[in-house]
Amino acid sequence: MHDYGLSVLEQYDVTVKNSFRGRGALLCQTDKGLLLIREFKGSARKLERQQKLLEEIQNAREIPVDVICPNLEGELISADAEGVAYVVRRWYEGKECDTRSQDDILRSVRALGTLHKAMHLPLLPEYAAQPLSDEYARHNRELKKIRKFIRQKRRKNDFESTFLTSVEWFLAQGEEALDQLLHSSYESLRAQSMTEGNICHGEYNQHNVLMLKGKEAATNFERWNYDLQTADLYRFMRKILEKHNWEERLAARMLEEYQKVRPLSKDEWENLRIRFCYPEKYWKLGNYYYTHNKAWISGKNTEKLRRLIEQKDAWKNFGKKCFGN
Numbered sequence: 548m549h550d551y552g553l554s555v556l557e558q559y560d561v562t563v564k565n566s567f568r569g570r571g572a573l574l575c576q577t578d579k580g581l582l583l584i585r586e587f588k589g590s591a592r593k594l595e596r597q598q599k600l601l602e603e604i605q606n607a608r609e610i611p612v613d614v615i616c617p618n619l620e621g622e623l624i625s626a627d628a629e630g631v632a633y634v635v636r637r638w639y640e641g642k643e644c645d646t647r648s649q650d651d652i653l654r655s656v657r658a659l660g661t662l663h664k665a666m667h668l669p670l671l672p673e674y675a676a677q678p679l680s681d682e683y684a685r686h687n688r689e690l691k692k693i694r695k696f697i698r699q700k701r702r703k704n705d706f707e708s709t710f711l712t713s714v715e716w717f718l719a720q721g722e723e724a725l726d727q728l729l730h731s732s733y734e735s736l737r738a739q740s741m742t743e744g745n746i747c748h749g750e751y752n753q754h755n756v757l758m759l760k761g762k763e764a765a766t767n768f769e770r771w772n773y774d775l776q777t778a779d780l781y782r783f784m785r786k787i788l789e790k791h792n793w794e795e796r797l798a799a800r801m802l803e804e805y806q807k808v809r810p811l812s813k814d815e816w817e818n819l820r821i822r823f824c825y826p827e828k829y830w831k832l833g834n835y836y837y838t839h840n841k842a843w844i845s846g847k848n849t850e851k852l853r854r855l856i857e858q859k860d861a862w863k864n865f866g867k868k869c870f871g872n
Contacts, residue, residue, distance in 0.1 A: 552584040552633040555625040558618040559635060574638060582616065583638040586631060587624055589769060593674065594623055594634070597768055600668060600746060604765075607665040610658055611764040613637055639764040641757035646790050649797065653804045655756045658763040659748075659783060660808030663776045666746040675741060676774035679733065679822075683725040686830045690718050693833045706836060706844040706852060713856050714833075717826040720863070724825040731821060732814045740775050747774045751783050777815050780805060781822040789828065792858060793865040802869075820870035826862075828855055 551573045556563055561577040568574075572585040587594070594615070601614045613636040618625045624632050644651045694714045697707045748755070749770030757764040784801055791797050805811075811819065832852050836844065 552586065552627060552631070554627050555584065555618075555633045555635065556582075558620070558625050559616065560619060581638045581640060583613065583636045584633050585636070587634040588632070591624060596668070596671065596674065597771060598623055600666065600771060601768065603668065604662065604665045609661045609665065611639055611759065611762065612768070613639075613764070613766040638766075639757050639759055641759040641764060644753040644756040644758060644763075646753050646787055649800070651753075651758055652787055652797070653800060654758065654763055655753070656780075656783065656801045657804045657808055658756060658765060659751055659779060660805045662748065662751075662765055663745075663779070663809050666748075666771075666776070667744045668746060670741050670744050670773055674772050676747070676772040676778065678737065679775075679778075680725065680728055683721065683728060683825060686825075686827075686834075687718065687721045687725060689834055689837070690714060690721060690830060693837045694718070696837065704844055706849040709849065709852050709856070710833060710836070713829075713852075713859075716859070717829040720824065720826050721830070724821055727821050727824065731817055733818060733821075736814045736818060737775060741773060745773065745776050747772055747776055747779045749779070751779045752786055775815070775818060776809075777811070777819045777822065781819055785823070785827070788865070789858075793861040795865060795868050798865070798869050816870070820866060823866045823870070 551568065553563070553566055553573060553575070556575065556577075561575075561579045561582065563575050563577050565576040566573055572583050575582045575584065598615045601612050604610060604612050605614050615623050616635045616637060617623055618635070624634060626632050644655045646652065694711070697703065697711055700707065703711070748765065748768055749772050750767060751765070755765060755767045757766060784798065787801070788794065788798055802811075829852075832848060832855065835848065
């Protein structure tokens with residue numbers, strides 16, 4: 548019977564009291580507190596850098612993070628008897644950020660500002676995020692490729708027909724956002740960010756923020772990278788605002804709370820505005836369709852596409868109202 552990594556704790560100076568499964572990992576109550584065990588398939592070199600980042604954040608004593616626990620040999624990765632690699636991390640008892648709770652949302656965005664102030668390490672170019680201009684150009688090319696593919700199909704399902712009726716409008720928004728980015732201060736801002744060694748969490752969302760008593764814990768830093776920290780703020784805000792129909796007052800509160808901790812420069816403000824002008828969710832739905840089984844399209848994804856089209860005016864107006872011209 549598979550123990551989901553429990554046996555690797557024999558390599559640690561801990562006594563297990565209880566264990567239970569959760570979200571693809573094993574949680575263990577021990578005499579050293581709550582630990583999480585998860586199978587590891589990543590880069591050992593990047594994990595070492597991640598640990599250094601987590602230690603920097605931990606030393607700042609502002610935001611609890613899931614720092615990695617070395618085994619008795621001082622190694623971050625531990626293998627079980629079958630050779631399967633695992634990582635053991637400090638964990639916390641708390642609920643995830645509730646996207647329906649404004650208090651949880653604002654606490655999470657404040658925590659992100661605090662994290663960003665502590666997330667700096669000398670640059671390793673191999674962990675730098677792809678330039679946003681390259682990403683937007685690639686996404687636009689992919690939207691055109693998907694459009695061409697669907698146009699050539701004789702019989703089209705609901706998703707394909709809905710995509711074709713909307714792609715021209717969303718593609719125009721994507722090309723406009725790329726043009727704005729290319730004529731903005733993005734390149735100099737990115738160069739400055741690399742020089743300063745600014746780091747993004749890479750996947751800061753409601754699932755990776757735990758609400759503790761009087762504070763918040765941030766977890767799952769596996770996708771960390773060197774980038775403009777507005778990338779993290781944009782991703783978190785976008786996921787929240789999609790669920791709140793692009794409510795401008797909520798966006799204003801989020802921006803206000805973040806800036807109480809880490810004020811945005813004029814150039815960062817402009818960059819954040821441009822990010823909200825790109826139809827990322829539309830590209831994601833199209834890309835998922837194109838790279839997966841086209842013979843069977845989930846009704847859920849078709850509904851997501853229709854809802855996105857219904858929200859397009861609210862989304863388009865949001866950028867103008869929230870950020871101005």
